[in-house]
Amino acid sequence: MPLAAGFVGILPALTLLSEERDGTPPIHLSWIEAVAWSCGVAFFGVFLSPPIRKQVIIEEQLTFPSGTATAQLISVLHKLPPPDTTVRHRRGYTHIDEEEHVSHDGAQGPSTPDDLSDEEIETEERETVEHDGWRTLSWSFSASGSLTLFAYFFPVTFTIPLFGNYLAREWLWYFTPSLSYVGQGIIMGFPTTLSMNLGMFVGWAILSPLSKLSGWAPGPVGDMTNGARGWILWTSLGIMCADSFVSLLPVAFDYVGDLIARRNKDYLTVDESRTRTHETETEDRLVPMTWVLFGLVSSILVGTILVWIVFGHEGIKPWATVLGFLLGGMLSIFGVRALGETDLNPVSGLGKISQLVFAWIQPGNIVANIIAGGVTEAGAQQ
Incomplete structure (x- = not known):
């Protein structure tokens, strides 16, 4: 608050x-x-x-990485079945049907036995979560905590000049290792993280030098007032706002269509795909x-x-x-x-x-x- x-x-x-x-x-x-x-x-x-x-x-x-991680942690702490973490999709993505794995002799691969009851399957899932979940959580927590503690005593870890001291000092091209962001990348998946890396490259390798050399952002690169950091911020906000606005247009059109259908008392004949939820x-x-x-x-x-x-x-x-x-x-x-x-x-x-x-x-x-x-x-x- x-x-x-x-x-x-x-x-x-x-x-x-x-x-x-x-x-x-x-x-x-x-x-x-x-x-x-x-x-x-x-x-x-x-x-x-x-x-x-x-x-x-x-x-x-949408994925909501922190929320997904919290749900996974709750399932481990309370010995519950793991939450559904299947890859989520954005509106407009085409669903790709998964082909069943077929062996060379034409027989299907191994599947879950039908003779197992739901209670037995749930018990097996709980045991798996309790054993593997705690072990994975402990190792991940130890690794992330050790790296954070090491970086606290050795601050140089936060600014590793992968491309040389000049680029790190003048253009802020340095690497800050963080296992927290590694975990977020694991949850978000390849499409989102690839887009973020593309944005990082376009923003800091193309737009930042362009704004600096063209005189649009004459101040230090890291300055939010008259530097490249503040200049590319408006570009990123424009991209995000346009993407969000366009993605919400189909929802608005469907909502208006439903209102018109109700007003015309033809709601029962509305396309089923529109009312599906x-x-x-x-x-x-x-x-x-x-x-x-x-x-x-x-x-x-x-x-x-x-x-x-x-x-x-x-x-x-x-x-x-x-x-x-x-x-x-x-x-x-x-x-x-x-x-x-x-x-x-x-x-x-x-x-x-x-x-x-x-x-x-x-x-x-x-x-x-x-x-x-x-x-x-x-x-x-x-």
Whole structure:
């Protein structure tokens, strides 16, 4: 919650304002105002989560590496059957049927005996998880912990100059070994990690030198303000936002089509593929859509009022706060999709997109710009 409410980003930034430089004196919130601000942004993302869950987990079946690893750990600790970790796919991928393994004499390969009951199979799975799972977990934990401890006492491990000291110093081309990211790569699989490596090469081997040598980012490469790191950030955000927006278009079209079909009372004749769902939970375990809509509207109204009470009319206008919530909801979808595919939630970058929009809507209002970024980051973090 401290991170989502901006206690390590937005609120400290407000205290660093300078009237000479920014035209606004620094803003220091009392503990009551800090609580009010936290309550204002605490519930919007919570009510936004049910429809996002349906899209990214049920329909697109994204990986969510940390969640998958947590489920695996729970199964080991509580001696449960391992969770289903089959490769998930993104919407639009074509399913490839697996061919049955056939031996040279035409007979099928070995399969699970039919005479085993479900209880016996479950018991066998539990024993396998208990034995192999604990052993694998212990070895992996020991290796990762040893590497982290070694890097703490020998910091040079974090910046290994694989391509020479000059490229490491001037262009940040160095290697930081981390078994944590190795584990994430194992869960994410080849397609996602290959795309990430391609992005790394294009961003830091092509776009970074191009922006530096062309004078678009004249500062140090690692500078977020006028360096290549900040310049390529906007390129990456544009790519992620465009990809997320296009992938959500079919969902929006299907939803609009269903609404039109219901209005025309032809819902029974709607194509079966449109109404097909991968939902595994029963209706009594799902959050009703009426609750979601009521919660979203209520959280926006309450949040707008609390933000207006805390910062006043001169800080950010109520209509701008409402716009910030709406923009934050859209960008939250992009952040969650990035989290599901890469285990990285670019909340800081998404907040910058919101700040860019408000720099155009309310130019010169630094406070409104920072608050808008805070609202967006809060929704994406939740």
